[in-house]
Amino acid sequence: MVPYYLLFKTSQREHVMRNVKFQAAIWRSVELGALALIVVLAFPGWMSAREAADTVVTFTRDVAPILQEKCQACHRQDSIAPMSLVTYEESRPWAKAIRERVITRQMPPWHIDKTVGIQQFKNDRSLTEEQIATIVRWVDSGAPKGDAKDMPPAKQWPDESKWNFASLYGPPDLIIKSPDWTVPTVALDQWYKPVVETGLTEPRWVRAIEIRPASVKGRKVTHHALARLQQDEPSNEPRRTDAAASADDFSPGPGAGLFMEWAVGKQGEIMRPNSGKLMLPGSKIIFEMHYHAVGEQITDHVELGIYFYPKGQEPKFRQTLAALQSVAGGSRNIDIPPNSTFVSQNFIPMRQAGRIENFQPHMHLRGKAMSMEAILPNGRTLMLSHVNNFNFNWHNNYVYADDAAPLLPKGTILKITSWYDNTTANPHNPDPSQWVGFGDRTVDEMGHAWVNITYMSDEDYQVEVAKRKPTEQQE
Numbered sequence: 274m275v276p277y278y279l280l281f282k283t284s285q286r287e288h289v290m291r292n293v294k295f296q297a298a299i300w301r302s303v304e305l306g307a308l309a310l311i312v313v314l315a316f317p318g319w320m321s322a323r324e325a326a327d328t329v330v331t332f333t334r335d336v337a338p339i340l341q342e343k344c345q346a347c348h349r350q351d352s353i354a355p356m357s358l359v360t361y362e363e364s365r366p367w368a369k370a371i372r373e374r375v376i377t378r379q380m381p382p383w384h385i386d387k388t389v390g391i392q393q394f395k396n397d398r399s400l401t402e403e404q405i406a407t408i409v410r411w412v413d414s415g416a417p418k419g420d421a422k423d424m425p426p427a428k429q430w431p432d433e434s435k436w437n438f439a440s441l442y443g444p445p446d447l448i449i450k451s452p453d454w455t456v457p458t459v460a461l462d463q464w465y466k467p468v469v470e471t472g473l474t475e476p477r478w479v480r481a482i483e484i485r486p487a488s489v490k491g492r493k494v495t496h497h498a499l500a501r502l503q504q505d506e507p508s509n510e511p512r513r514t515d516a517a518a519s520a521d522d523f524s525p526g527p528g529a530g531l532f533m534e535w536a537v538g539k540q541g542e543i544m545r546p547n548s549g550k551l552m553l554p555g556s557k558i559i560f561e562m563h564y565h566a567v568g569e570q571i572t573d574h575v576e577l578g579i580y581f582y583p584k585g586q587e588p589k590f591r592q593t594l595a596a597l598q599s600v601a602g603g604s605r606n607i608d609i610p611p612n613s614t615f616v617s618q619n620f621i622p623m624r625q626a627g628r629i630e631n632f633q634p635h636m637h638l639r640g641k642a643m644s645m646e647a648i649l650p651n652g653r654t655l656m657l658s659h660v661n662n663f664n665f666n667w668h669n670n671y672v673y674a675d676d677a678a679p680l681l682p683k684g685t686i687l688k689i690t691s692w693y694d695n696t697t698a699n700p701h702n703p704d705p706s707q708w709v710g711f712g713d714r715t716v717d718e719m720g721h722a723w724v725n726i727t728y729m730s731d732e733d734y735q736v737e738v739a740k741r742k743p744t745e746q747q748e
């Protein structure tokens with residue numbers, strides 16, 4: 274190989290090389306001649322890299338389309354992000370910060386390890402490697418604007434005062450509102466968890482749900498909103514879904530569950546074909562809102578819109594939610610001394626075959642990573658998903674694509690592992706000198722994954738497996 278310093282030497286002649294008469298220049302230059310030729314021969318890709326560098330990456334032609342596709346759902350006027358990334362003038366001051374956030378994959382918020390596990394999701398908002406490279410080249414070349422003619426037309430956003438699925442099903446059959454909450458001008462982040470009765474007097478099957486802050490102003494302060502369904506199951510088995518319950522309470526089986534999480538730009542959720550959630554009489558919705566102050570007092574509430582299957586039309590499969598504990602024996606066993614790290618694992622058997630629909634890790638400020646693996650009855654272990662860049666600000670729900678959602682046989686053991694960092698290496702750590710245990714406050718810890726599972730009989734499982742292309746089968 275040609276030593277690095279030779280490359281460096283030739284690059285001192287950059288002004289010569291940039292010239293279109295580059296080849297001729299090599300031959301004319303006695304000083305460089307042979308040397309440069311070796312470089313060109315030894316690095317066949319070198320010429321094209323140089324040609325590529327001559328093609329300037331501009332905001333209007335190359336970067337604006339990426340921001341429209343992956344950023345503006347949140348980064349525009351009256352949305353949750355702190356600044357708009359719509360025009361060049363708005364984006365240019367943030368160029369350095371944008372570069373940093375995209376190469377560390379903190380933005381867009383999508384914190385899953387791309388090197389292991391399932392990578393096909395219904396709601397993937399991450400950047401491709403190519404998009405990251407384009408943004409980095411744009412910033413590194415001085416973030417030029419480019420030709421105004423190249424600017425794509427401004428992206429049109431759906432009218433937020435309308436329900437998204439109303440065009441498919443008509444208006445929601447049931448709308449459940451959280452009580453109003455006032456976020457002061459200046460305040461620490463707040464978590465509000467009201468419980469609201471659904472008022473249902475008969476069981477109904479749900480085919481789609483949407484959740485949203487009621488007003489445009491509410492979008493600014495509502496960082497995320499969760500809605501969980503709480504109801505008594507007719508089955509005799511007790512089902513606890515709170516994080517404090519012991520591991521045994523969480524062996525997945527039919528039960529209530531998380532309805533959905535609202536995050537800006539999310540359309541809502543339509544159940545997979547022939548699947549639904551069952552809501553029972555006397556059910557309640559447990560809301561969980563994460564509010565943050567934006568320098569203006571704002572009062573708002575969240576609305577959950579529920580679309581039912583028509584009466585008498587029952588989907589074959591029932592989707593239920595489990596809080597899969599990551600700590601053996603339950604979250605109360607979390608025990609993290611000051612200035613130390615902590616790893617925990619838990620094993621949860623599946624008593625029926627099923628399809629895993631999503632993965633949503635839940636930890637607090639010391640949470641660093643969480644993975645979900647499946648140990649099959651034949652002993653083989655599959656990594657399903659690993660969130661290696663967990664950030665408490667973002668309760669991302671990773672929803673598997675229809676033909677990627679893992680189908681697992683009865684007797685599979687789900688293995689959930691969580692990692693915590695209570696040292697100064699964790700930038701979110703409020704105080705590494707504190708001991709940390711289980712609790713509801715953000716300075717305490719938890720460890721579970723919210724996972725929707727669609728249980729099915731062994732026969733139905735075989736049918737579902739057969740529908741997948743052979744390469745995508747689990748066994």
Ligand code: HEC
Nearest residue numbers: 343344346347353354355367370371374380381382537666
């Ligand atoms: C789901 C909503 C969402 C999406 C999509 C999103 N952002 Fe953000 N972004 C936020 C929020 C909220 C913050 C402030 C809180 C935080 O930093 O987590 C933020 C913060 C940032 C910051 C740091 C601002 C500061 O004050 O330093 C940058 C830079 C950024 N985003 C760039 C981007 C880029 C570039 C994209 C697209 C490639 C993107 N974001 C996509 C919501 C989003």
